[in-house]
Amino acid sequence: MNNSPLSNKNNRESVSISDELHPYNVDNIDGQIQNLLTTMSKVGFLIDVEVINNLEVEVEDLLKKLSVRIFHHIGYDINLNSSKQIAKLLYEDLELPSGKKKKTGFSTDEVTLKKIKKLHPIIPLILEYRTVYKLKSTYLESLRCRIEEDGRIHSTFLLDVASTGRIVSRDPNLQNIPIRGSWGEKIRKAFIVPCEKILIAIDYSQIDLRVLTHFSKESKLIEAFKQNQDIHLSTAMEIFNKKASDITADERRIAKTVNFGIIYGISPHGLSESLEINQKQAAYFIKTYLDKYPQVKQYLDLSRQNALKNGYTETLGGEKRYIPELKSKNHFIRSSGERMAINYPIQGSSAEIIKLAMLDIDCEFVRRKLSSSKMILQIHDELVFEVENEEKDAVIKIVKEKMENVVKLIIPLKVSIKEGVNWGEMTEILKLEMAIK
DNA sequence: GCATGATGCTT
DNA sequence: CTGGAGCATCATGCC
DSSP states (O other): OTTOGGGSGGGOOSOOOOOSSSOSOOTTHHHHHHHHHHHHHHHOEEEOHHHHHHHHHHHHHHHHHHHHHHHHHHSSOOOTTOHHHHHIIIIIISOOOOOOEETTEEOOSHHHHHHTGGGOTHHHHHHHHHHHHHIIIIIIIHHHHTBOTTSEEOOEEESSSSTTSOOEEESSOOSOOOOSHHHHHHHHTTEEOOTTEEEEEEEESSHHHHHHHHHHOOHHHHHHHHTTOOHHHHHHHHHHTOOGGGOOHHHHHHHHHHHHHHHTTOOHHHHHHHHTOOHHHHHHHHHHHHHHOHHHHHHHHHHHHHHHHHSEEEOTTOOEEEOGGGGOSSHHHHHHHHHHHHHHHHHHHHHHHHHHHHHHHHHHHHHTTOTTOEEEEEOSSEEEEEEEGGGHHHHHHHHHHHHHHSSOOSSOOOEEEEEESBSSSOEEOOSOOTTOO
């Protein structure tokens, strides 16, 4: 393992798989990837400022209308950005039922307000105001101000910030640009590429669940991934004990939430909050899941036990994270430690895998002299490239091949590929041109 | 001006 | 009392 090709930056091949416990070498991944991150930052993401400007006008107008309607209803003006003033309005002046208490008063967050939104017509208006104001402040005005001379936004990418080994983007953060709903698409349409170029986004499909499968060796999951099944549907079939054609959209949604919950070290309470069901039902779903996937249960138990015994957990590459919280006498802190013991090996291994893939891709771009195509963004399980049209086929082939083969797990790694002229209108590429040289 | 809390966006 | 990891904005209170 000490002779891994990884230790030679300019001559990396595929990684060593000789050591079963640590199937790849993580020596100095972060040191090697630093230059690549600096380059991504220098390249930046081209922005269509007209799209931003037009959206700002639209949003400005909407905010004005919303605040006028709200103030008309209540008969006076308040600062709608102040949760303190919103709380006074709802829970004192309007005497609506209040939910959980925070340090400074009763909560007015989205989850709380949705529970009482039918009790007063201004609550949906407040919720919409919040969404739109968030857009205006964080994703329109702020981003516009960060466009530099070259028409691009240059984020900074950092290692050694996230305790899981993930890469962090800041100033500005380009890893949390909205994607859901109509606003997500509208904003992402402002992220563009120059003429003669195309945007390519490739993301790992279910990498966390695949890593969980690798660690747990759960036979049902191995089978599902080997057959490239819809994993949430497959889980729904297990939990609800039905065949695929009988699974409803709602049952699949529940299974998807359970799958994510497992990775995060779920509790019945947490799942009940996410699914808006009672805790008894949530507990039943978890129990059923663990009954149906016994090797996952065994793996999760073992993860906690080993973390307590050793004081740390580790990733596939052997990167350790110490978890002193496991010995806390405070139940809350200890539970939090147990969730870390579950989540860190999974999320940390995923982070390693994509960082290794980024290095492989970078090397191959250099080797193949694809100098006009640039990696511009990494969003945890996704890579975004600004690609010369003529290099498109070659880039897609390389990125897919490197991402899927960077490390051999007991099940295959899969990516999905999208292309577009902007980040808001991406189309999945299902058929790959196999006539590539 | 600075720290903290509340909120909300992503994976 | 309970979903892992982050960052940014705004309000508020204190210096």
